Amino acid sequence: MGARILLCVLRAGAPLRARRQLACANRCAPSIRLQRVRGAKCFKSNLPSGDGIKATRDPVSSRPTKEEELEGFCVFGDSFVGWDAAVPPNEVVDEDGAPMQSMVGRAPDPRCPSRRVTDDPKVQALRRHLKANNGIPGLEICAPDEVDRATRIFRRDGFVVVRDALDAAHLALFREGCARVLKEILAMPGRDGRRYLAESGRLPHRYCYGTTSASRQMMHDPAWTSMIDLPTTTPILKAIFASADYGVWGGGGDLSLPGAIEYQHLHTDGIDEQQGGDGRLAAYRRQEPSARGSARGFPSQEEPTVEAEHFADLPFRTQRLVMDCTSPGVTINFAMTDLTWENGPIREIPGTHTATAPPPKPEDEPEWMRLSTLVGAPAGSAIFRDVRAWHGATPNLSREVRALPSIEYSAPARHGRHFQKTMPHEIWQSLSPHAQHITRFIKQEPGVWPHGAGITTPLACDRQAAFERSAGKSGNANLVRTDPSSAGTVVRVFNHETGD
Numbered sequence: 001m002g003a004r005i006l007l008c009v010l011r012a013g014a015p016l017r018a019r020r021q022l023a024c025a026n027r028c029a030p031s032i033r034l035q036r037v038r039g040a041k042c043f044k045s046n047l048p049s050g051d052g053i054k055a056t057r058d059p060v061s062s063r064p065t066k067e068e069e070l071e072g073f074c075v076f077g078d079s080f081v082g083w084d085a086a087v088p089p090n091e092v093v094d095e096d097g098a099p100m101q102s103m104v105g106r107a108p109d110p111r112c113p114s115r116r117v118t119d120d121p122k123v124q125a126l127r128r129h130l131k132a133n134n135g136i137p138g139l140e141i142c143a144p145d146e147v148d149r150a151t152r153i154f155r156r157d158g159f160v161v162v163r164d165a166l167d168a169a170h171l172a173l174f175r176e177g178c179a180r181v182l183k184e185i186l187a188m189p190g191r192d193g194r195r196y197l198a199e200s201g202r203l204p205h206r207y208c209y210g211t212t213s214a215s216r217q218m219m220h221d222p223a224w225t226s227m228i229d230l231p232t233t234t235p236i237l238k239a240i241f242a243s244a245d246y247g248v249w250g251g252g253g254d255l256s257l258p259g260a261i262e263y264q265h266l267h268t269d270g271i272d273e274q275q276g277g278d279g280r281l282a283a284y285r286r287q288e289p290s291a292r293g294s295a296r297g298f299p300s301q302e303e304p305t306v307e308a309e310h311f312a313d314l315p316f317r318t319q320r321l322v323m324d325c326t327s328p329g330v331t332i333n334f335a336m337t338d339l340t341w342e343n344g345p346i347r348e349i350p351g352t353h354t355a356t357a358p359p360p361k362p363e364d365e366p367e368w369m370r371l372s373t374l375v376g377a378p379a380g381s382a383i384f385r386d387v388r389a390w391h392g393a394t395p396n397l398s399r400e401v402r403a404l405p406s407i408e409y410s411a412p413a414r415h416g417r418h419f420q421k422t423m424p425h426e427i428w429q430s431l432s433p434h435a436q437h438i439t440r441f442i443k444q445e446p447g448v449w450p451h452g453a454g455i456t457t458p459l460a461c462d463r464q465a466a467f468e469r470s471a472g473k474s475g476n477a478n479l480v481r482t483d484p485s486s487a488g489t490v491v492r493v494f495n496h497e498t499g500d
Helices: 016-031 066-070 121-133 147-157 168-186 234-241 277-286 316-325 425-429 433-438 460-471
Strands: 159-162 206-208 247-256 329-334 382-386 402-410 479-481 491-493
Touching: 066 168, 147 159, 147 234, 147 382, 168 247, 168 402, 234 329, 234 382, 247 329, 247 433, 277 316
Parallel strands: none
Antiparallel strands: 159 382, 206 247, 247 402, 329 382, 329 402, 479 491
16 A cells, blocks of 8 residues: 655646646655654744633734745644634635625525634634534544444444544645645735635635645645555545445545634535445445444344345335445545644534435534534544535634645445546556556546646636636536535536546
8 A cells, every 4th residue: 555655757748836736745755754844834923822712912913924924834833824804704705706795505604703803702702612612522533453443433423533544754745735735825815905815605714625726636736646545544445435446536625724713514525316226235245244233323133134136125224224334435534733622623413424304504503513523633633524424614713724635535336427537647657556546537648637737726717717728628617506505605617528
């Protein structure tokens, strides 16, 4: 498995920005046995670390210039970025960067503070509430070698946290990549007095690495592709899918800046179409019984017998069990910093990966769902998520960026369906044999650069234009405002040149 970090070269015709990204990652590789990339430093502020409730001053006043703010920028530790008081609560911009006037397709947080400043009374009240209550009580965190335990928890809850998934070298490489891409985004000038250029369709101070890429994925960046096949994650993926023949869909991951005061609405990352019954029945039969029946709420000795040859011949209860236990996809988010009560930890609602009803709207969410966060997940941990499980981002009231870059995996039954060729062939050649196998549907042909790869911009109209310039007649892109009950309200650019 790909425990080492591999270097590669890109063809001369690759975009200059992509060549710079690769050069930066390659420079990082020899030196990342340290916890930080050599020469990098965090821009420390004089503000308190966040352990106290009362902030000493508003970071917006007398704050440094953006150039100073981004000098030595990191995605861990205190930073001056974020907390832009000029951005109204719940403001969402359209594909052109203009604030959206209609509420159609939006899911605002009706309970968020009225101002994006640290000393706002509602911000301070929310801080006190989160410090006292945020986090899933007794959150179970597994070691990488606890494969059976991690698989049982995943099937029971729809997610599992695995500590120490990234060693110091991989954590440093991923931190460097996340900081490099985010720095590029934040350096773009904001509009109408805003400090930053917001991403189309997202709540303020939130970005996604995948959707800000004109290729829709980060599979052109070694900081991401080096994490596809790790000795700490691959055995768990093989157990979850009960196969080594799963696939990689892509990679991206979301982040929140300090001052992201809103809760993101609960959503899933995909709708289970409940198709491929016979294939999923075969996957169910391959699973270890110890990590299957007891995880679904009944003792293994009471597990329904599966004697029918075809899925259609099973009783309904057993059909549901088969579907519940065979996830169509798994996303692994990697924590770049410790998830704390104040820095916007992801929230996961246990057991919702088997739900057929949509998540509640923000105004109907019970408070316990807002507090069902993964507080305590340490930096370098991997969060395995069933794409069907309800989840969402939470307020980042700290002074550090909360980044959760991701790799997205698909079940064997979904091989090649809507997969996009977003990985340069040169990077694919540098991967481990297993990583090459599971990424075969997303690799581009030799000498062909993936359309839009290496071009980063928050605005969907710019991503579409960049993709179309790159693709010419060999690809196309659409602007799609996704279902709020599914993958959020993000305006996304899709590459329809697939790897089928």
